[in-house]
Structures are given as structure tokens and as C-alpha cells.
Amino acid sequence: MLQLFGMTDCKSTDTPEQPGLLLLKNTGEPTSRPYREVLGKLMYAMCCTRFDFAHAVRHLSKFVANPGEDHWQAAMHLLRYVKGTLCQKLCYDGKAPFPLKGYVDADFANDIETRKSIGGFITFVASGPVSWCSKAQPTVALSSTEAEYGSLAEGAREVLFIRQLLADMKMEQSCSKIYEDNQQAIRLAINPEHRARNKHLDMKLHFIREEVERKELEVVYINTNDEIADMMTKPLAKRPFLHVRNIALGLTRGSAEGAE
Numbered sequence: 001m002l003q004l005f006g007m008t009d010c011k012s013t014d015t016p017e018q019p020g021l022l023l024l025k026n027t028g029e030p031t032s033r034p035y036r037e038v039l040g041k042l043m044y045a046m047c048c049t050r051f052d053f054a055h056a057v058r059h060l061s062k063f064v065a066n067p068g069e070d071h072w073q074a075a076m077h078l079l080r081y082v083k084g085t086l087c088q089k090l091c092y093d094g095k096a097p098f099p100l101k102g103y104v105d106a107d108f109a110n111d112i113e114t115r116k117s118i119g120g121f122i123t124f125v126a127s128g129p130v131s132w133c134s135k136a137q138p139t140v141a142l143s144s145t146e147a148e149y150g151s152l153a154e155g156a157r158e159v160l161f162i163r164q165l166l167a168d169m170k171m172e173q174s175c176s177k178i179y180e181d182n183q184q185a186i187r188l189a190i191n192p193e194h195r196a197r198n199k200h201l202d203m204k205l206h207f208i209r210e211e212v213e214r215k216e217l218e219v220v221y222i223n224t225n226d227e228i229a230d231m232m233t234k235p236l237a238k239r240p241f242l243h244v245r246n247i248a249l250g251l252t253r254g255s256a257e258g259a260e
Contacts, residue, residue, distance in 0.1 A: 001038075001041045001042075001045070001079070001082070002079065002082065002083055004041075005034075005038055005076075005079060007076070007079045007080065007083060008083075010076075010079070010080050010083055011080060012080050012081070012083045012084025012085075013077060013080040013081045013084060014081070014084065014238045014241075014242065015081060015235070015236065015237070015238050015241050015242075016052065016053035016055075016056040016077075016078050016081040016235075017053075017055070017056045017059070017074070017077065017078070017235035018074075018077060018235065019235050019236065019237040019238075020235065021074065021235055022112070023059065023060075023062075023063065023070060023071060023074060024113075025062075025063065025066070025113070026063065026066045026067060026068030026070075026071065028068065030066045030067055030068070031067050031068055031069050031071070031072050033067075033069075033072045035063075035064065035067040035071060035072055035075060036064055036067075038075050038079070039057070039060055039061060039064060039075060042056075042057050042060075042075070042078060042079075042082075043057050043061070045082070049089075049090055050082075051122060051129050051132040051232075051248065052085070052088075052231065052245050052248070053078055053081065053082075054120070054132050054133070054134040054231075054232055055118070055120065055134040055231060055232050055233065055234065055235070056074075056078050056081075056235075057078075057134075058118075058134045058135060058136075059074075060074060060075055060078070088249065090128050090129060090249070091127075091128055091249070091250055092125070092126040092127060092128035093126045093127040093128070094126065095126075096171075097171070097172075097173070097174075098125055098126040098166070098171055099124075099125070099126070099127075099173070099174075099176075100123065100124070100125050100159060100162055100163060100166065100173050100176045101123070101124050101159075101176060101177045101178070101179070102121055102122070102123040102124070102155045102156075102158065102159045102176070102177070102178045102179070103121060103122050103123075103124075103155070103178070103179045103222070103227060103228040103229040104119075104120070104121040104148075104151045104152050104154070104155035104156075104178060104179070104180055104229050105119070105120055105121075105148070105151060105180075105181060105227050105229035105230050105232065105233050106118065106119040106120070106137070106141075106144075106147040106148045106150065106151040106233055107119075107147075107233035107234045108141060108143070108144040108147045108148075109140075109141070109147075110233065110234060111136055114136070114140070115140055116136045116137050116138075116139070116140055116141075117136070117137045117140075117141045117147035117150070118134065118135070118136055118137070118232075118233045118234065119133075119134075119135065119136075119137050119147065119150055119151035119154060119232075119233065120132070120133055120134040120135070120151065120229045120231075120232020120233045121133055121151060121154060121155035121158060121229050121232065122228055122229050122232060122248065123155070123158055123159055123162055124248075125162065125166070127250055128250070129248055130162065131158060131162065132232065133154070133158070133232065134232040134233065137150050137151075144182065145182060145184040145185055145188070148180065148182035148184075148185040149182075149185045149188055149189075149204060149208075150204065151229075152178065152180055152185055152189065152204075152208060152219065153204040153207060153208060155178055155229075156178060156207070156208055156211060156217055159176050159178060159217065160211065160216065160217070163176060163216065175215050175216065175217065175218050176216065176217055176218070177217075177218050177219075177220050178217055178218070178219050178220065179220050179221075179222040179227065179228075179229075180219055180220070180221065180222065181221065181222050181223065181224045181227045181230075183221060185219075186219050186220075186221055189208045189209060189212055189219045190209070190212055190219060225240065225243065226243075226244070226247060227244065228244045228247055228248050230244055231244050231245065
């Protein structure tokens with residue numbers, strides 16, 4: 001990919017996106033650069049192994065219909081990140097019982113055009129990431145708690161699917177932990193009280209609470225600094241991005257899990 005787009009000798013970067021980068025729809029003529037081609041190849045890499053630039057690919061995909069020069073430069077920035085991380089790899093612990101856990105997060109009203117929140121999750125089996133997602137939520141959330149709870153529901157569905165898959169492979173799981181950094185969302189998941197202002201979340205509330213009561217899931221608080229799914233929801237600055245990425249790759253441990 002780097003050879004195809006003439007980036008083999010480029011200077012590498014430490015993050016897939018520039019922190020604070022704001023990309024808008026191109027209202028002029030589209031760029032003549034092969035934007036769709038480079039984005040398709042980046043998307044393939046992201047789907048296979050590269051969870052660390054899932055948000056960047058999701059963001060760039062919004063402009064594939066009419067990309068401008070600024071979108072092309074953002075794609076080249078991502079290629080420079082790829083250049084600097086060619087030696088990274090996913091590692092898994094081969095020792096049973098292959099514990100399953102998930103991380104979920106949301107960035108409230110992140111999309112400035114639609115005001116939809118960006119949600120994301122990443123799941124781990126045997127200490128390595130096996131599935132991840134970064135996408136805009138289908139409806140506009142009215143609060144950060146609602147946005148976080150929406151991501152919690154999506155992450156819970158993924159964890160339950162993988163639990164069933166592992167059970168079919170005779171790899172039964174104990175209660176799976178889902179790490180969330182929003183205290184109010186956690187309270188909604190474990191507290192049976194019904195609040196009128198949250199009644200529009202009723203189905204998601206009952207879904208997660210039922211799984212918590214069945215001891216299939218446990219929603220656990222994690223410090224925002226160690227929330228791996230944070231990289232799925234927005235561009236992070238160099239230091240926090242490298243911190244959560246290295247936790248996901250098993251290079252460092254988060255403080256919350258270290259305490260456990």
C-alpha cells in the first residue's frame with residue numbers, strides 16, 4: 001500500500017489523525033487523487049487487524065462521494081501513521097480459559113453536521129482484541145448518558161455474541177466484564193429504578209439489566225485515561241492515544257485492571 005501511493009520514504013507520525021482536525025464536506029470539485037482507492041485499502045487493513053485507526057477510517061469514509069484536497073491530506077497522514085507502525089502485531093495469550101471482556105465509549109454530539117454521537121467498542125479474548133467498531137449512533141442522543149448507554153448496549157450485544165460463539169467451541173465463559181467510564185450509565189445498567197426522564201431508553205435498559213441479573217455481564221467502571229474504546233470515538237492527542245493503544249496491544253496495563 002505504501003509503495004502503491006509513493007509513501008515508502010515518507011516521515012512517519014505517531015497518531016492516525018491530527019488532534020482537533022475538523023473535516024467538512026467538499027462543496028467544490030472533487031480531488032483528482034485516488035481517494036477511494038487508498039481508503040478502500042485502509043478499510044481492508046482496519047477490518048483485518050488495525051483497530052487503532054478504526055475511527056480515522058470511519059471519519060474519512062464520510063467524504064468518499066466528493067473528497068477534497070484536505071480529505072486527501074488526512075488520508076496521507078493516516079498512511080504516515082501506517083509507515084511508523086509496520087512492526088506492530090496483535091498478540092494473544094494461549095492459556096485457557098481465554099477470558100472475554102469489552103470496552104465501550106461514546107463522544108456526545110461529536111458530528112458537527114448531524115449532532116449524532118460517535119460510539120465505539122472493542123472486545124478482547126485471550127488478552128488480545130478480536131472485534132472493534134467505530135460508528136455514528138443511529139439517533140441523536142439528548143445527553144452524554146444516553147450516548148454512553150447506547151454504546152454500552154452495542155458493546156453488550158457484541159460480547160454476548162462472542163460468548164455464544166465461544167460456548168459453541170466448548171470454551172464456556174464466566175461473567176464477562178464490560179468497562180465503561182460513565183458512572184451514570186453504569187448506575188442505569190445495575191439499578192432497577194425506572195426514571196421518567198430515561199423512559200425512551202426503556203428497551204436498552206431492560207436488555208442490559210436482564211443480562212446483568214443473569215450474571216452474563218458485569219458493567220465495571222474504568223478510568224477515562226485507561227478507556228481503550230476512547231480511540232474509537234474521536235481523534236486523541238499523542239500521549240493518550242499511545243497510552244490506550246499500548247494497553248490494547250499488551251505493552252502496558254491500565255490502572256483499573258492492574259488494581260483488580
